[in-house]
Amino acid sequence: MKRFLGVLLALPLSVLAAEPVATAATAAAPVASSGVAGQLTQLVFGLLLVLGLIFFLAWLLRRVQQAGPAGKGQVIELIGSRALGPRDRLMLVQVGNEQILLGLSPGTITALHVLKEPVQVPGTIDKTTPEFAQRLLEILGKDQKDKK
Numbered sequence: 001m002k003r004f005l006g007v008l009l010a011l012p013l014s015v016l017a018a019e020p021v022a023t024a025a026t027a028a029a030p031v032a033s034s035g036v037a038g039q040l041t042q043l044v045f046g047l048l049l050v051l052g053l054i055f056f057l058a059w060l061l062r063r064v065q066q067a068g069p070a071g072k073g074q075v076i077e078l079i080g081s082r083a084l085g086p087r088d089r090l091m092l093v094q095v096g097n098e099q100i101l102l103g104l105s106p107g108t109i110t111a112l113h114v115l116k117e118p119v120q121v122p123g124t125i126d127k128t129t130p131e132f133a134q135r136l137l138e139i140l141g142k143d144q145k146d147k148k
Contacts, residue, residue, distance in 0.1 A: 079121055092119065 079092040079099060089104040090112075099115040 079119065094118065 075095060077094045079094050081092070082090045084090060087106050091102045091104060093100050093102055097118070099118045100111055101113040101115065103110040103112050
């Protein structure tokens with residue numbers, strides 16, 4: 001690597017040299033410059049290959065996640081959420097037939113209460129989606145009902 005950097009730094013200086021270089025040195029210079037050009041080309045193609053592989057794997061990961069299990073088969077369902085402060089929340093979660101009120105703060109989750117009678121929440125997703133998000137989805141042409 002030090003040799004490569006030395007050759008790379010010496011090339012501009014050798015072009016600017018005022019004295020003619022001996023024939024043996026001129027015969028070695030094209031070999032060195034073609035070697036550097038070859039190494040640089042190999043470096044660029046290797047970098048492009050690695051970047052292409054990263055983008056391909058990201059694309060593949062997104063495709064696999066979309067084909068994963070649907071949300072309807074899950075046992076735990078989030079019923080509602082309310083922010084108490086910038087980092088604290090109350091969440092109502094349904095597990096099977098039970099509803100549990102959870103308190104979330106940074107680093108801790110605490111079960112506050114297990115409800116004896118489940119709270120009935122309107123089943124439409126449109127009421128829980130903020131108005132801005134609804135309008136944005138309408139503009140983009142995506143319907144929330146397709147996600148059910």
